[in-house]
Amino acid sequence: MSLIGAIEAGGTKFILAVSDEDFNILDRKVLNTTDGPSTLAQVTAYFDGFPDVAAIGVAAFGPIDLNPQSPTYGFVLDTPKPGWANFDFLGYLKNWRDIPYYWTTDVNGSAWAEYRHGANSEVASLLYLTVGTGVGAGIIVNGQLLSGFGHPEAGHMMVQKNPRDRYEGHCPFHHDRCLEGVASGPAMEDRWGMSAKELKDDHEAWMIEADYLAQAAMTYTTILRPDRIVFGGGVSHRDVLLPLVRQRFAELMNGYLATPVLDDYLVPVANGDDAGILGCFYLAKSAMTRA
Known part of the structure; x- marks a missing residue:
């Protein structure tokens, strides 16, 4: 064999x-x-x-x-x-x-695993977002990996700066204007002086991180309308984060578009x-x- x-x-x-x-x-x-x-x-x-x-x-x-x-x-x-x-x-x-x-x-690769056998095994379209050393997305639409002139670089989408955030950004190209620049693992460590693993659950870092990820999820939702958004990567492993993302996402969406129940729509990676x-x-x- x-x-x-x-x-x-x-x-x-x-x-x-x-x-x-x-x-x-x-x-x-x-x-x-x-x-x-x-x-x-x-x-x-x-x-x-x-x-x-x-x-x-x-x-x-x-x-x-x-x-x-x-x-x-x-x-x-x-x-x-x-x-x-x-x-x-x-x-x-x-x-x-x-x-x-x-x-x-x-x-x-990770998106396809989730699509085939994981958090999204029962749906046709998904967005897999990894938040770790960098921020990136794998996008599957109607059973096909999305690409065009090149592959998506969805980690470099623009976000609005959180008013409590004074960090100048980690991205050498976009600084504090893109998602990776403010939400990646190195950005969190640089901003707070400790890694995401070391931050306590009640640290303000998680509210700020959730704001940026919810902004991203709202943009992905309005443009792509995936059946589900899956969060992976080291930062997303913290249990405190996704409930805050769902809460902030609902606030930002403000009832504009229908989505599945958020516990089923914004979910952690199933295959670890x-x-x-x-x-x-x-x-x-x-x-x-x-x-």
């Missing part, structure tokens, strides 16, 4: 895994992310131990080129991550082993830390089937 591979390629760490065709995880390894060539040399060395891997799903940090007609398809584009800008990630893998690959963003890997397995199998 053929095996399936998964590469969840994050800016801090890579998670590599192998499953059977029923998506049972057989092996897993975590690598620190260094530069492109050095990291992928370790990736291919890992999969050298599994010659029966017949397809690999790759969910990579971005921005990346997802357009198969583009001369830089499969590249990591203008990232500030040292050693990765304009790196031919997919080409490196194809030169190593010419098998089917499914190439997508890290958030798309395995979402990205599971999504890679599902997408790899689809690439193998097409091939």
Whole structure:
């Protein structure tokens, strides 16, 4: 029986895994992310131990080129991550082993896992929002991952500054004007002098964070009208956060649009830390089937 591979390629760490065709995880390894060539040399060395891997799903940090007609398809584009800008990630893998690959963003991988087997398994459209080292969204509309000229960068949508927030922002491009600049994990740590894990439940940080995430959820709702919005990432793991987001979302929406009951509409990730890997397995199998 053929095996399936998964590469969840994050800016801090890579998670590599192998499953059977029923998506049972057989092996897993975590690598620190260094530069492109050095990291992928370790990736291919890992999969050298599994010659029966017949397809690999790759969910990579971005921005990346997802357009198969583009001369830089499969590249990591203008990232500030040292050693990765304009790196031919997919080409490196194809030169190593010419098998089917499914190439997508890290958030798309997690979104697909939630769509296939998780918080959104019973609906047709969803938005998966990760709030951690960065902020990004994987969007599925009528069973298809959304992309156009490029993949969505929904973490860089503009937000209104919370009147209690004096932080100047973490995003080097948009500072305190975009969601990632004010709501990411590094933004919270920089603003408050401690990580989201260390902040007490009654800290004002959570009201401010909820305001920004509720603004984002309202914008996504008015434009995309998804069946559900799923929150993942390290910041979203805190139980105090989502009830505050739902409360603020209702205030901002102010009865304008009908949505499902908010406990069913704004929900935590169902697959936890395995979402990205599971999504890679599902997408790899689809690439193998097409091939």
